[in-house]
Amino acid sequence: xxxxxxxxxxxxxxxxxxxxxxxxxxxxxxxxxxxxxxxxxxxxxxxxxxxxxxxxxxxxxxxxxxxxxxxxxxxxxxxxxxxxxxxxxxxxxxxxxxxxxxxxxxxxxxxxxxxxxxxxxxxxxxxxxxxxxxxxxxxxxxxxxxxxxxxxxxxxxxxxxxxxxxxxxxxxxxxxxxxxxxxxxxxxxxxxxxxxxxxxxxxxxxxxxxxxxxxxxxxxxxxxxxxxxxxxxxxxxxxxxxxxxxxxxxxxxxxxxxxxxxxxxxxxxxxxxxxxxxxxxxxxxxxxxxxxxxxxxxxxxxxxxxxxxxxxxxxxxxxxxxxxxxxxxxxxxxxxxxxxxxxxxxxxxxxxxxxxxxxxxxxxxxxxxxxxxxxxxxxxxxxxxxxxxxxxxxxxxxxxxxxxxxxxxxxxxxxxxxxxxxxxxxxxxxxxxxxxxxxxxxxxxxxxxxxxxxxxxxxxxxxxxxxxxxxxxxxxxxxxxxxxxxxxxxxxxxxxxx
Amino acid sequence: xxxxxxxxxxxxxxxxxxxxxxxxxxxxxxxxxxxxxxxxxxxxxxxxxxxxxxxxxxxxxxxxxxxxxxxxxxxxxxxxxxxxxxxxxxxxxxxxxxxxxxxxxxxxxxxxxxxxxxxxxxxxxxxxxxxxxxxxxxxxxxxxxxxxxxxxxxxxxxxxxxxxxxxxxxxxxxxxxxxxxxxxxxxxxxxxxxxxxxxxxxxxxxxxxxxxxxxxxxxxxxxxxxxxxxxxxxxxxxxxxxxxxxxxxxxxxxxxxxxxxxxxxxxxxxxxxxxxxxxxxxxxxxxxxxxxxxxxxxxxxxxxxxxxxxxxxxxxxxxxxxxxxxxxxxxxxxxxxxxxxxxxxxxxxxxxxxxxxxxxxxxxxxxxxxxxxxxxxxxxxxxxxxxxxxxxxxxxxxxxxxxxxxxxxxxxxxxxxxxxxxxxxxxxxxxxxxxxxxxxxxxxxxxxxxxxxxxxxxxxxxxxxxxxxxxxxxxxxxxxxx
Numbered sequence: 001x002x003x004x005x006x007x008x009x010x011x012x013x014x015x016x017x018x019x020x021x022x023x024x025x026x027x028x029x030x031x032x033x034x035x036x037x038x039x040x041x042x043x044x045x046x047x048x049x050x051x052x053x054x055x056x057x058x059x060x061x062x063x064x065x066x067x068x069x070x071x072x073x074x075x076x077x078x079x080x081x082x083x084x085x086x087x088x089x090x091x092x093x094x095x096x097x098x099x100x101x102x103x104x105x106x107x108x109x110x111x112x113x114x115x116x117x118x119x120x121x122x123x124x125x126x127x128x129x130x131x132x133x134x135x136x137x138x139x140x141x142x143x144x145x146x147x148x149x150x151x152x153x154x155x156x157x158x159x160x161x162x163x164x165x166x167x168x169x170x171x172x173x174x175x176x177x178x179x180x181x182x183x184x185x186x187x188x189x190x191x192x193x194x195x196x197x198x199x200x201x202x203x204x205x206x207x208x209x210x211x212x213x214x215x216x217x218x219x220x221x222x223x224x225x226x227x228x229x230x231x232x233x234x235x236x237x238x239x240x241x242x243x244x245x246x247x248x249x250x251x252x253x254x255x256x257x258x259x260x261x262x263x264x265x266x267x268x269x270x271x272x273x274x275x276x277x278x279x280x281x282x283x284x285x286x287x288x289x290x291x292x293x294x295x296x297x298x299x300x301x302x303x304x305x306x307x308x309x310x311x312x313x314x315x316x317x318x319x320x321x322x323x324x325x326x327x328x329x330x331x332x333x334x335x336x337x338x339x340x341x342x343x344x345x346x347x348x349x350x351x352x353x354x355x356x357x358x359x360x361x362x363x364x365x366x367x368x369x370x371x372x373x374x375x376x377x378x379x380x381x382x383x384x385x386x387x388x389x390x391x392x393x394x395x396x397x398x399x400x401x402x403x404x405x406x407x408x409x410x411x412x413x414x415x416x417x418x419x420x421x422x423x424x425x426x427x428x429x430x431x432x433x434x435x436x437x438x439x440x441x442x443x444x445x446x447x448x449x450x451x452x453x454x455x456x457x458x459x460x461x462x463x464x465x466x467x468x469x470x471x472x473x474x475x476x477x478x479x480x481x482x483x484x485x486x487x488x489x490x491x492x493x494x495x496x497x498x
Numbered sequence: 499x500x501x502x503x504x505x506x507x508x509x510x511x512x513x514x515x516x517x518x519x520x521x522x523x524x525x526x527x528x529x530x531x532x533x534x535x536x537x538x539x540x541x542x543x544x545x546x547x548x549x550x551x552x553x554x555x556x557x558x559x560x561x562x563x564x565x566x567x568x569x570x571x572x573x574x575x576x577x578x579x580x581x582x583x584x585x586x587x588x589x590x591x592x593x594x595x596x597x598x599x600x601x602x603x604x605x606x607x608x609x610x611x612x613x614x615x616x617x618x619x620x621x622x623x624x625x626x627x628x629x630x631x632x633x634x635x636x637x638x639x640x641x642x643x644x645x646x647x648x649x650x651x652x653x654x655x656x657x658x659x660x661x662x663x664x665x666x667x668x669x670x671x672x673x674x675x676x677x678x679x680x681x682x683x684x685x686x687x688x689x690x691x692x693x694x695x696x697x698x699x700x701x702x703x704x705x706x707x708x709x710x711x712x713x714x715x716x717x718x719x720x721x722x723x724x725x726x727x728x729x730x731x732x733x734x735x736x737x738x739x740x741x742x743x744x745x746x747x748x749x750x751x752x753x754x755x756x757x758x759x760x761x762x763x764x765x766x767x768x769x770x771x772x773x774x775x776x777x778x779x780x781x782x783x784x785x786x787x788x789x790x791x792x793x794x795x796x797x798x799x800x801x802x803x804x805x806x807x808x809x810x811x812x813x814x815x816x817x818x819x820x821x822x823x824x825x826x827x828x829x830x831x832x833x834x835x836x837x838x839x840x841x842x843x844x845x846x847x848x849x850x851x852x853x854x855x856x857x858x859x860x861x862x863x864x865x866x867x868x869x870x871x872x873x874x875x876x877x878x879x880x881x882x883x884x885x886x887x888x889x890x891x892x893x894x895x896x897x898x899x900x901x902x903x904x905x906x907x908x909x910x911x912x913x914x915x916x917x918x919x920x921x922x923x924x925x926x927x928x929x930x931x932x933x934x935x936x937x938x939x940x941x942x943x944x945x946x947x948x949x950x951x952x953x954x955x956x957x958x959x960x961x962x963x964x965x966x967x968x969x970x971x972x973x974x975x976x977x978x979x980x
Binding site: 023067068069071073110114137148151155159163166171174178184185 | 825862864869879884894897931962963966969
């Protein structure tokens with residue numbers, strides 16, 4: 001097969017091979033390991049760009065391998081896959097930079113970066129999966145490879161968090177497994193997008209179809225942190241900051257949200273799912289999660305915990321968007337997958353910077369940090385404003401499309417959810433910004449480091465600035481052909497006009 | 499094209515036993531590895547012959563059955579023979595480095611007898627030859643358990659011996675009854691005349707009970723954890739990966755050749771219930787152990803339960819579903835052999851590092867021996883049945899078969915078993931991530947020890963991607979009587 005035909009495999013392999021080589025390298029080879037990591041990340045972005053160009057020209061490169069009778073492992077690059085793969089590859093590069101800075105002089109870096117690359121490989125597999133079975137494989141692999149990162153510090157607290165994390169994600173995985181197994185036993189080995197057979201099946205046995213839907217969505221909902229399956233996310237925040245940033249703000253929760261999109265659009269088809277009445281309960285649950293997450297975020301005093309509950313709420317915007325019948329709401333949901341990733345990663349980077357530079361973990365300790373760390377604080381501010389939905393940051397675009405999409409679908413009550421949540425977002429972010437910029441410093445910083453730098457170590461600062469800039473750019477240039485919004489529109493056009 | 503004879507699979511190991519008793523220390527090792535290479539080649543040659551012509555037989559010394567000994571190579575026999583060759587050769591390599599000189603001197607003859615017995619069981623299609631193989635196997639295995647020479651493992655070996663003898667008696671009684679009824683012990687001939695009468699049911703009942711006792715199926719399992727947990731590491735690996743499979747293999751042969759699923763549905767049900775109990779009990783006990791090797795030994799009990807689920811899923815009416823169950827079960831057997839051997843070897847290395855048997859002594863090891871933990875983890879993935887791994891594919895096929903036949907109970911049991919196994923594997927894993935006060939004082943194992951463990955674990959994962967190579971050897975005609 002040609003080089004271009006095998007591109008999906010190469011995209012997966014860049015991080016997978018990186019993981020294997022990193023595991024083999026001795027602990028002390030820090031320079032070589034960092035170089036290898038960055039080279040792999042850059043190569044991956046290059047490959048993704050090639051793939052995106054192919055997909056834009058209506059091609060869908062595909063690699064498949066039959067591993068059991070009537071059961072194939074399929075990697076396929078379609079428009080939706082590239083949305084998630086593009087996001088992960090860009091953020092992998094930023095987070096790798098950040099992690100190199102963050103973990104400087106700490107032990108067990110070989111283990112950390114090895115599993116980190118493995119996580120990215122799993123995320124790539126999830127985005128490129130061409131059928132439910134392949135999706136399941138990488139979904140479980142993601143669980144396995146994130147566990148060592150959650151317990152990385154080896155403290156009793158992190159081991160406990162690891163147990164909680166596993167209890168949730170493995171149970172979710174098992175529910176998904178049963179759903180997928182039922183799908184294969186009774187419907188067949190279908191690629192994503194072949195929804196016609198599912199429609200026939202639903203006609204003949206509506207109850208089995210409903211059960212399959214429930215199991216598939218239930219399995220995904222755990223990782224997407226939908227209420228009441230969100231409990232693991234705040235607990236997992238004991239992990240090092242780069243892990244919280246990339247995995248818990250982006251890869252893991254997004255894998256769940258992405259799976260929900262796949263199930264609704266490419267397994268059942270949105271029209272069928274609406275006709276059968278599967279989707280409305282899901283939009284209600286997502287709406288509730290949006291408000292509940294925001295409400296809980298308001299009560300947190302720990303910065304990372306507040307961000308975690310904010311993630312619970314924000315990921316449900318994606319789910320809400322894709323459950324709105326009609327193209328506009330779908331665009332809102334899809335584009336938020338990217339926008340939320342950029343903004344939330346920025347916020348977590350900044351939270352990590354505050355913790356590493358000044359030893360700040362609690363919100364009330366943030367007073368006056370704007371003067372000590374202006375750049376970090378500026379990036380944090382942009383991220384927070386984006387979350388509230390203030391233009392021109394990217395979050396505004398998402399909320400705009402969600403709102404108009406809801407009106408177009410005739411679900412006016414969604415507007416009230418959006419307004420309520422935005423008010424809550426403002427209520428938990430604006431006081432933080434006020435403390436950062438307008439209140440004076442109170443006494444000594446808890447634990448000051450990096451005093452040789454004006455703000456913080458460059459490797460910690462630069463990734464935060466890049467992602468903050470990207471979140472603004474995604475909003476400012478939303479109309480351009482290269483923006484996430486344009487790509488989301490392309491996906492929706494292809495979904496609704498097959 | 500000339501091929502190795504089938505008999506090579508039995509002659510080479512017997513030659514090994516002879517050589518290891520007669521030769522001096524250095525030549526013993528050299529000859530052993532030459533013979534291991536010969537056996538591997540012999541297996542590969544038979545595999546190609548099978549690809550060429552399908553199932554084939556060979557009469558030893560040209561004495562044909564029923565008078566002489568006839569050996570048969572079909573897909574199932576080949577899979578098991580290849581599996582033993584892989585696991586045994588890696589374990590032998592491990593043992594050479596791991597065992598002391600005096601232990602090694604005794605290890606080799608037992609090891610070779612064990613291998614000869616295993617191959618004779620895979621290849622025989624005669625109930626009496628199978629009995630001889632079983633006896634030789636039990637004696638060699640008991641000898642290997644007793645190698646560690648401390649009081650507890652001697653007691654375990656004795657207990658094992660009693661259980662094995664009891665199992666043999668049951669089996670032999672059944673065989674005698676069958677012979678009295680049908681006047682033949684050759685399986686192909688029996689299958690032509692067999693019908694389920696009271697006497698044949700009693701005979702099969704005795705045989706199955708005896709064989710299941712040797713396989714350590716719940717509730718006849720209590721001899722296994724002390725024997726497998728207390729033995730020397732390479733021995734534990736051989737016992738868990740291969741020895742218990744032999745008696746199970748005979749049950750599976752009896753079941754499919756005599757088409758017992760047609761004769762009696764309730765017997766299959768009973769096997770399934772025993773298996774389910776084993777899955778849940780073994781998993782639960784594994785979760786509550788404080789010694790690493792006992793966790794793994796109890797995990798073997800649970801895994802045996804999965805194999806038992808083949809029987810209720812062999813259906814007289816749905817050939818496709820039966821085929822899936824059979825393929826899934828065999829895949830589970832194979833994946834378990836690779837993963838469990840890899841896991842025992844990796845665990846042996848960890849215990850070697852800390853010098854203690856306790857799970858608590860593992861603290862800090864994931865930092866000190868990441869490669870070894872990785873080997874343990876990969877094997878764990880297959881044991882838990884998470885994708886991609888041979889264990890997952892096997893489980894998947896079993897689940898598919900159960901779903902197609904609407905036998906939801908087994909689906910539920912498999913799922914619960916998976917969660918339990920995830921719990922006990924990750925429990926071990928989390929111990930290695932612990933950080934405790936005080937410096938580490940670990941011994942470093944030789945590189946060979948770690949790489950042998952890793953190679954088996956990696957194979958159990960690769961099996962998840964290359965399952966078709968194995969399943970192609972098991973066409974639907976191997977399961978369903980034509």
